Amino acid sequence: AQSVTQLDSQVPVFEEAPVELRCNYSSSVSVYLFWYVQYPNQGLQLLLKYLSGSTLVKGINGFEAEFNKSQTSFHLRKPSVHISDTAEYFCAVSGQRGGNQFYFGTGTSLTVIP
Amino acid sequence: NAGVMQNPRHLVRRRGQEARLRCSPMKGHSHVYWYRQLPEEGLKFMVYLQKENIIDESGMPKERFSAEFPKEGPSILRIQQVVRGDSAAYFCASSQTHTDTQYFGPGTRLTVL
Numbered sequence: 001a002q003s004v005t006q007l008d009s010q011v012p013v014f015e016e017a018p019v020e021l022r023c024n025y026s027s028s029v030s031v032y033l034f035w036y037v038q039y040p041n042q043g044l045q046l047l048l049k050y051l052s053g054s055t056l057v058k059g060i061n062g063f064e065a066e067f068n069k070s071q072t073s074f075h076l077r078k079p080s081v082h083i084s085d086t087a088e089y090f091c092a093v094s095g096q097r098g099g100n101q102f103y104f105g106t107g108t109s110l111t112v113i114p
Numbered sequence: 115n116a117g118v119m120q121n122p123r124h125l126v127r128r129r130g131q132e133a134r135l136r137c138s139p140m141k142g143h144s145h146v147y148w149y150r151q152l153p154e155e156g157l158k159f160m161v162y163l164q165k166e167n168i169i170d171e172s173g174m175p176k177e178r179f180s181a182e183f184p185k186e187g188p189s190i191l192r193i194q195q196v197v198r199g200d201s202a203a204y205f206c207a208s209s210q211t212h213t214d215t216q217y218f219g220p221g222t223r224l225t226v227l
Binding site for chain 1 (some may be wrong): 118120147149155156157158159162170172173205207213215216217218219220221223
């Protein structure tokens with residue numbers, strides 16, 4: 001079975017500052033990793049995903065994440081945040097074989113302060 | 115190509131009534147997943163279906179909840195005799211194959227009075 005831990009439930013950051021949202025996972029099998037963003041009262045939008053290949057993954061809205069297998073982490077980063085980045089961010093993992101149900105972290109609420 | 119559609123977006127029910135939530139997957143997607151998001155929590159997997167088959171329902175409560183994905187029409191998540199604890203956002207996702215990325219709908223927010 002897989003599980004995901006998002007260590008920070010809330011992250012306040014000033015506009016134009018860099019941000020890192022942490023995600024650690026545990027799994028006994030090879031996994032796919034995802035970051036989703038959820039704006040208030042909306043569904044989840046895929047930010048980026050790691051399936052294989054380069055461990056540095058670039059996504060939409062200037063976000064990127066790095067897969068670190070030895071540390072079982074997939075932290076999300078952005079060098080300069082904007083007010084519009086205020087949202088809930090979810091890290092998710094799925095097994096590479098069969099079923100493909102996603103396991104989500106509890107989310108990190110990012111608040112960008114003007 | 116339209117995304118995943120869910121309706122209704124908001125649903126209010128009184129305790130003891132039935133709730134029916136619908137999900138139309140993206141065109142060409144035959145795999146559907148239902149998740150529940152309780153207030154202040156992440157999404158929890160409920161059930162995974164392919165056309166006419168339930169593949170994995172390990173996350174479904176044993177009573178009152180059922181899901182189907184008929185050959186024609188949307189996938190339906192049905193909650194019988196709703197209770198206040200069922201109040202949540204219910205999200206549907208679809209994928210083209212069982213290993214592909216899941217794309218999420220906007221969710222149905224169920225409020226039980």
